[in-house]
Amino acid sequence: MKLLVTGYRGQLGFDVVNEATSRGIDATGVDIDEMDITNAEQVNDVIKAGNYDAVVHCAAWTAVDKAEEPELFDKVMEVNAKGTENIVNVCKELNIPIMYFSTDYVFDGQGTTPWNEYDKRNPLNVYGQSKYKGELAVESYPKYFIIRIAWVFGKNGNNFIKTMLRLGKERGAVSVVNDQIGNPTYTFDLAKLVVDMIQTDKYGTYHATNSGDFISWYDFACEIFKQAGMNNVKVTPVDSAAFPAKATRPKNSRMNQTELDRNGFNRLPAWQDALARYLKEIDF
Template identity: 70%
Template structure:
């Protein structure tokens, strides 16, 4: 099996390529320099020349607030870029995995979002990822749409790295306590993704580490496991006004994972411990 992974410089793309290497699966990682997904001709030539069985599409515009001002560019990347890839996958009859987000939902209430619930995005970024999902569904039969949330990994910036830096610098941090979700380790996601693409169990999946918390609770656990004495102050989202609305409810049902026999990911606390060990920051007392 040969796999093309877009967005290899990102947290998830990097880990998927690394997971393939461990399993002796040939993975070709590309980023904007090798394959600008907005350029349809380039997308076609790279995918065709790569002679792959699967395209795992991790590349995306993820600057949520900036998307509110850069609607056209965000749409080009997340919708047209996805369309360019899906068209070639259709022509070549190869599988496609598209990573999406909890932001396709409106984030209201306190229920779990099911995989086939109606999509009502809150912001531009969420709308473009939603439109990307629709493109994949309309063009392809052999697709996996995998919605993820609250992601952290080795390769790139994330909430954990920010908290560690601010905690060490300031000793006190304020963190929102009214948004609920599941922190998710790209190492665990990568293992699931590589398991999934070797099957024909197509459809929409939710993939987050098990367990729920607020960003405040997440921060508290980060400092606890890192052995740092940092005061964490819970605040509501109004304390950090942002251009793009954020979902307050990112609880994700795992109905399709269970139905199709895929293992759920470990708990987010376990994932955090393994991540902190990997970056040399685990010092729980």
């Protein structure tokens, strides 16, 4: 099998290429320098030249607050919606599958009931709107996988864990929101599922975060410092109003994983286990 992986320099793209390669799969990673997804002609040329069997599309605009700046709205939509559409169009022409990564932000973030894969989408910020439009583009073609993830962390890039460890060292105390509930996603674990799934024809929409009880960001921070042996750091729970942001954050990021179970895919390991393994991989 021959894969093209976009967003190679990001947390997920990097791990997907490594996982695929470790299994003897020919995986080529590209980023904006090699293939600007907003350039339809370039997307067409790169995908066709590679004779790929599938595209794993990890590239995206992910700066959630920056996306709210009016002058950047068109750019965000160009990357997450139009860029995705450009890839879909070539995959359609070549009759090869596309895998697209989406987010809990496509829902309105209300209530306490975990979201099902085919619940009504009603994004509450610009980033969520752009990813929703990307989903619609992907759904126009039958050979698609959509995987919704949340609270992502990996070796290659910045994330909540690295931020907590840095602030804990610098300040000895942190305040963390306790009214946003969900589960984290370790890209190393997700990459294994991605490579398993892309080799099947079990198309559709999936939710894939690490397993275990749903938690708040406060709970996550407490476990980070516990496992890191930084028990001297004081962690104070606060509500979202304490950290006003340009983009509204979902309070309910709980996601069911019914489709993974129904299609015989393994769920990702427990988030506590993922965190323990991750802390061994990074310097802090």
